[in-house]
Amino acid sequence: MPLQQDFKNLVNLLDTGIxxxxxxxxxxxxxxxxxxxxxxxxxxALGHSLNAIFNASIDPALTDAIEQCIEMxxxxxxxxxLHPALxxxxxxxxxxxxxxxxxxxxxxxxxxxxxxxxxxxxxxxVRREQHLRAAMEQVRYLAQHDTLTGLANRSLLTLELQKRxxxxxxxxxxxxxxxxxxxxxxxxxxxxxxxxxxxxxKVLAERLQNALASFSKGLGLAARLGGDxxxxxxxxxxxxxxxxxxxNHLCGVLAETVVWQGQKLQVGASIGIALWPQQGDTPKALxxxxxxxxxxxxxxxxxxxxxxxxx
Amino acid sequence: xxxxxxxxxxxxIVELMNIGVGRAASALSKLVHDEVLLSVxxxxxxxxxxxxxxxxxxLPSALAGVTQAFEGFISGKAALIFPEERSLELVRLIxxxxxxxxxxxxxxxxxLAELGNILLNSCLATLANILHREIKTSLxxxxxxxxxxxxxxxxxxxxxxxxxxxVDFSLSQRELQGYLAFIIDLHSASGFHDALTEYLEKLLx
Numbered sequence: 001m002p003l004q005q006d007f008k009n010l011v012n013l014l015d016t017g018i019x020x021x022x023x024x025x026x027x028x029x030x031x032x033x034x035x036x037x038x039x040x041x042x043x044x045a046l047g048h049s050l051n052a053i054f055n056a057s058i059d060p061a062l063t064d065a066i067e068q069c070i071e072m073x074x075x076x077x078x079x080x081x082l083h084p085a086l087x088x089x090x091x092x093x094x095x096x097x098x099x100x101x102x103x104x105x106x107x108x109x110x111x112x113x114x115x116x117x118x119x120x121x122x123x124x125x126v127r128r129e130q131h132l133r134a135a136m137e138q139v140r141y142l143a144q145h146d147t148l149t150g151l152a153n154r155s156l157l158t159l160e161l162q163k164r165x166x167x168x169x170x171x172x173x174x175x176x177x178x179x180x181x182x183x184x185x186x187x188x189x190x191x192x193x194x195x196x197x198x199x200x201x202k203v204l205a206e207r208l209q210n211a212l213a214s215f216s217k218g219l220g221l222a223a224r225l226g227g228d229x230x231x232x233x234x235x236x237x238x239x240x241x242x243x244x245x246x247x248n249h250l251c252g253v254l255a256e257t258v259v260w261q262g263q264k265l266q267v268g269a270s271i272g273i274a275l276w277p278q279q280g281d282t283p284k285a286l287x288x289x290x291x292x293x294x295x296x297x298x299x300x301x302x303x304x305x306x307x308x309x310x311x
Numbered sequence: 312x313x314x315x316x317x318x319x320x321x322x323x324i325v326e327l328m329n330i331g332v333g334r335a336a337s338a339l340s341k342l343v344h345d346e347v348l349l350s351v352x353x354x355x356x357x358x359x360x361x362x363x364x365x366x367x368x369x370l371p372s373a374l375a376g377v378t379q380a381f382e383g384f385i386s387g388k389a390a391l392i393f394p395e396e397r398s399l400e401l402v403r404l405i406x407x408x409x410x411x412x413x414x415x416x417x418x419x420x421x422x423l424a425e426l427g428n429i430l431l432n433s434c435l436a437t438l439a440n441i442l443h444r445e446i447k448t449s450l451x452x453x454x455x456x457x458x459x460x461x462x463x464x465x466x467x468x469x470x471x472x473x474x475x476x477x478v479d480f481s482l483s484q485r486e487l488q489g490y491l492a493f494i495i496d497l498h499s500a501s502g503f504h505d506a507l508t509e510y511l512e513k514l515l516x
Contacts, residue, residue: 061342068436072439072446073383073445073446073448074435074436074447074448075379075432075447075448075449075450075451076425076428076432076450077421077451079421079422081421082342082343082422082425101421103450106447
């Protein structure tokens with residue numbers, strides 16, 4: 001029995017692609033929506049196989065689902081996240097992929113067992129989600145990084161330091177924490193203004209980051225606590241001598257002049273070193289030890305690194 | 312009705328579910344390009360109040376899952392039930408996105424529905440195939456709710472027979488426990504009974 005005209009009109013109005021194929025996979029119904037998104041008219045599609053229409057580039061998952069639908073009367077939902085290209089569909093205006101999900105259901109059509117495919121265009125949903133995800137990533141980044149220098153902020157440092165302490169306790173693997181405080185930074189700010197100060201902070205943060213990257217093979221974390229205070233977390237350093245060697249190197253790198261608008265600006269750094277667990281086995285205790293050692297370095301004449309005393 | 316399924320028949324069902332779940336595991340593994348292990352299922356026949364007690368004991372109150380209707384030699388509704396938090400974890404493990412549970416998206420609901428679809432279809436098709444009967448399934452729907460709401464949604468009659476199948480999922484070294492529940496309409500339970508009897512008789516002759 002052919003589809004009554006009323007129903008045919010309804011199917012024609014649907015905002016979903018409708019295809020019906022019979023047991024021989026020949027197309028029995030092809031609505032205007034699917035004609036529009038494929039660019040293939042009903043006349044060209046009817047009576048042909050899906051494979052012929054789509055040049056055999058149909059995802060095997062869809063082929064299987066159609067087979068199970070016809071042979072075993074099983075309905076299937078094929079989601080776009082698990083099958084990015086069930087059919088080779090592109091957006092007509094920009095030739096970008098047209099994201100789609102397909103529902104496969106057993107039906108009787110024209111008195112024969114057939115398979116109904118409903119193809120929904122989820123491109124706008126996918127795009128909305130991509131924007132949402134990108135925005136969330138941005139928010140997450142901003143919540144954990146210092147906007148001026150791009151270093152981790154206190155919140156991310158606290159998180160990572162706790163993780164590192166837990167891991168160290170589990171594996172009995174020591175690590176080092178350096179507390180870095182710039183020397184002479186206030187003078188730059190007072191003499192040349194905040195713009196110069198910000199520039200110095202950016203340059204020195206980058207130097208700290210580079211030194212850390214080449215030394216700890218991407219394992220370390222550099223953070224800015226605020227003002228001219230920075231912290232370096234060094235999981236690859238397990239011994240005090242090693243930490244001192246790196247801190248001395250860092251003092252040298254941070255004391256190199258910074259050129260701002262043709263002027264040479266001179267700052268330096270005092271660094272306090274604390275090792276887990278001798279100088280603290282909790283984030284708070286480690287930070288305190290490294291901070292104290294940094295003050296000791298300042299008191300001893302700045303521009304140098306000092307190890308914390310055992311707690 | 313529960314008593315009408317004898318031990319041999321129950322053992323057969325466990326065996327069939329085992330095959331169905333095994334097939335689903337291999338289909339899921341292929342789909343996610345990672346090994347999905349599904350434990351040997353534990354099968355119980357219960358009434359609705361007992362099912363509710365089961366769930367209350369073993370699952371948190373916030374549940375999520377997928378339900379799908381079926382009809383043929385047995386009719387009713389099948390459901391995959393997970394703790395809500397963990398079900399989203401399953402989707403996230405598979406599609407690798409970092410949204411948190413409260414941010415579950417439309418697309419993830421869709422993905423969860425498909426995963427349930429594969430599992431439920433596989434179990435139902437195995438039952439039908441091996442028992443030489445026909446079954447037709449409808450499209451899966453994802454849902455969330457507490458266990459009472461979910462059972463209410465699945466059983467429109469108070470006297471339905473529930474086949475509760477407990478399965479443990481394991482994916483990328485993560486463990487996830489869920490239930491498959493097949494709520495079989497009482498009027499079709501005799502069809503199930505007959506199919507099992509016939510199968511066992513053939514097996515023994």
